[in-house]
Amino acid sequence: MFFKSIFHQKPFSYFEKPLIGYLVIFLIAFGVFFYIQYTPDFPDPDSFYHMKMGLLIQEGNLARNFPWLSDYTILGGAYTDQHFLYHVFLIPFLAILSPAIGIKVATIFLGAFLIAGFYWFLKQEKIRLAWLYSLLLLFIEPFTFRIxxxxxxxxxIIFLFMVLWCVFNxxxxxxxxxxxxxxxxxGGFPLTLVVxxxxxxxxxxxxxxxxxNGVLNKLFRHRPALAPLIAKGKELKLFLxxxxxxxTGLVINPYFPQNLPFYWSQLVEIGIVNYQKIIGVGGExxxxxxxxxxxxxxxLFLILITALVVFFITIRKQSRRSFVLLILTLFFxxxxxxxxxxxxxxxxxGMMFGAFAIHPLIQKIDFRSLFKKVTLYYFSKKVVFTILAVYFLVAVPTIVLRDLKQEHNSFGxxxxxxxxQAASTWLKNNTSAGSLVLHSDWDEFPIxxxxxxxxxxxxxxxxxFMYKYSQDLYWKWVHITTGEESNDLYDIIKNDFQSATVFLEKDHTAMDNNFKNDSHFQLVYEDQEAKIYQIKE
Structure with missing residues (x-):
């Protein structure tokens, strides 16, 4: 009776009901991202920058000239909030909850919407097993960590899904x-043009x-002209x-025209050229x-290997959408x-390409009939099937739980x-407004x-941004923070860096020793995390 009841319904049939399917996918994704986020810590200092920008915009401050980095970086004349609408999206979460909790909850919602959006896209394209591909995304550690x-x-990525849907349809x-x-x-908007x-x-x-391949072309051996196809086709209209x-988004913009040099630096000099072999950039x-x-x-790679095999076996049945997704997968x-x-x-x-490429092979399969056959075959080959079932029931959850725990621990x-916070409060109360702080690493800034x-x-x-402003000053700052500069600290700090207050995290021991041993500087603040030095008056 048990098997009979199973055979009279499709496995995972609740995914066939649109609203229930979307809700289930969203809730599962929400739960996974909630588990990863359930810690008071942040693995990336940029989170502090995003929290602050949301709070500033809430106060009506768009930070058009970004004075906080205006002295020694190109941002003084070219700052643009390239995450403006994201920061606006954060405001209700930051206002209703505390900023630290609010940004985490907002991140959980965005992650869940992304997975649900992926599922929606596949359902719109009538891809079978859309729920499986969507759930697999949640258990690919590099992806869920970044998200x-x-x-x-x-x-x-949500915007790119919408762009892709517009292009396909x-x-x-x-x-x-x-x-x-x-x-x-x-700032990833140029990917729209790539798509x-x-x-x-x-x-x-x-x-x-x-x-x-048309009949007339075969009879008269006429080769169609390519130029008219491009000029009159829908493809050019989509690109335009x-x-x-x-x-339009660049020109009708609160940061225009200073956003143009900013995007050149951000998208070309940082995103494409990248100076990782010259200067120490972010780990990402x-x-x-x-x-x-x-x-x-x-x-993902198991899906991709399967998809590539199916793709080339059924290449004549593959749609242009599969080819597009293959190119985009290779590009990324x-x-x-x-x-x-x-x-x-x-x-x-990559997962989307896998879904589209495999679809021609499985689109006509009756999964309920297949499930019955597999079940009946199981009883005739119990030993083999039991070994395989035990292996997958142990291996797959082990990999999934291992990766989720690893991510949670990374966040924790x-x-x-x-x-x-304590050192920042001291700086606020004991230095003049707008005075310069020379800090020991560039990624300390957001905090x-x-x-x-x-x-x-x-x-x-x-x-x-500092390297492009002045390579000479950049290397002076680097040599100070790495402890390589010890002889001319006073002259450099006083003349090149406006007699800046020196903030250093305690793990910069070489830098700390140089200031400690220089009679021109005095230690004015210390706690378990940081020290602050100033020039003696």
């Missing part, structure tokens, strides 16, 4: 609007091949809609080794191997919400900035 950071990667007007809004939401251009090339190639939307900009990526994203894989931060794009687009060993907007700071957000 769980209190930053804006989820926002960018020819919605140029909606694409124009989404592209314009994307500019205000996240539109990739679709355009693949779609034109399909059209060209279709015309070339995306480009027009981006240009360094390469992701392939031999580390594969075991860390094992579920190359970017990931160059800079590990792009893994947040590679994983969902991060930065405390009150880090540098200091969150606790104290009374002072200005040497460098922050990315060291490239």
């Amino acid at each position: 769980s950071l209190a930053k804006a990667p989820s926002v960018s 020819y919605r140029p007007k909606l694409l124009f609007v989404i592209s314009a809004v994307f500019v205000w939401a996240y 539109a251009a990739t679709y355009g090339v693949i779609s034109i190639a399909f059209h060209f091949q279709e015309k070339r 809609a995306a480009l027009g939307g981006i240009l 900009w360094y390469p992701y080794q392939f031999n580390q990526l594969v075991p860390n994203a094992v579920f 894989l190359v970017l990931t191997l160059k800079s590990r931060r792009y893994v947040e794009y590679f994983v969902p687009f 060993s991060g930065l405390r919400y009150d880090k540098f 200091l900035f969150y606790h104290n907007t009374h002072n200005h700071y040497i460098v922050g957000l990315d060291p490239t």
Whole structure:
């Protein structure tokens, strides 16, 4: 009776009911991201910057000239809040809850919306097993780790899903609007053009091949002209809609025209050129080794291997959408191997390609009938099936639980919400407004900035901004913070850095020893985390 009751309903049939399916996916994703976030710490200091920007915008301060980094970086004349709409989105969470809790809850919601959005996209395209591909995303550690950071990667990917849907379904007007809004939401908006251009090339190639294989063309050996296909086709209109939307978002913008040099620096000099071999940039900009990526994203690569085999076996049945997603997957894989931060794009687009590529093979399978046959076959081969079942029931949950626990522990060993709070309070109360603080590392800025907007700071957000401002001053600052500079500390601090107050985290022992042994400086503050030195009067 038990098996009979099972056979009369489809496995996971509740996913066939649209609203229930979306709700189940959302709640599972919410639970996973909640578990990862359930810690008071932050693994990435940028979270403090995003909290503060949300609070500043809530007060009506758009920080157009960003005075806190205006002295020794290019941001004094070219700052743009490239996450503006994300920061606006944070405001109700920061206002209703405490900032530290609010940004975590907002991150959980965005992560859950992202997974539900992935599921929605596959359902719109009538891809079978959409629920399986969506849930697998939750158990790919590099992806869920990046999405769980209190930053804006989820926002960018959600926008890209909408862009891809507009391109696949020819919605140029909606694409124009989404592209314009994307500019205000996240600095990854140029990827809109990558998606539109990739679709355009693949779609034109399909059209060209279709015309070339037409009956008249075969009879008269006529080769179709490529230029008219491009000029009159929908593909060009989609690309122009995306480009027009981006240009509109750039020009109709509270930061125009200073956003133009900012995006050049952020997108080209940092995102593409990248000075990782010259200066010490953020860890996310360094390469992701392939031999580390594969075991860390094992579920994805199992899907990709299967998908590639199916893709080439059924290549004549594959749609242009599968080809587009294959190109985008390879594009994001190359970017990931160059800079590990792009893994947040590679994983969902790789999974989406897998879903589209495998679909022609399984679209006509009757899963209920298959389930019956597998069950009956099980009873005839109990030993083999039992061994396989036990293996998968042990191996898969072990990998999943291991990765989730590892992520939770990574978050739990991060930065405390009150880090540098006491030292920042001292700076606020004992230095003049707008006076400069020379701090011991560029990634300390977001934390200091969150606790104290009374002072200005040497460098922050990315060291490239200071390096492009002045290479000479950048290297002077680096040599001071690494302890390599000990002879001319007084002259450099006084003449080059406006007699700045020196803040250092206690793990910078070489730097600390140099200031401790220099008679021109006195220790004015110390706690368990940091020390503060000033020039003796």
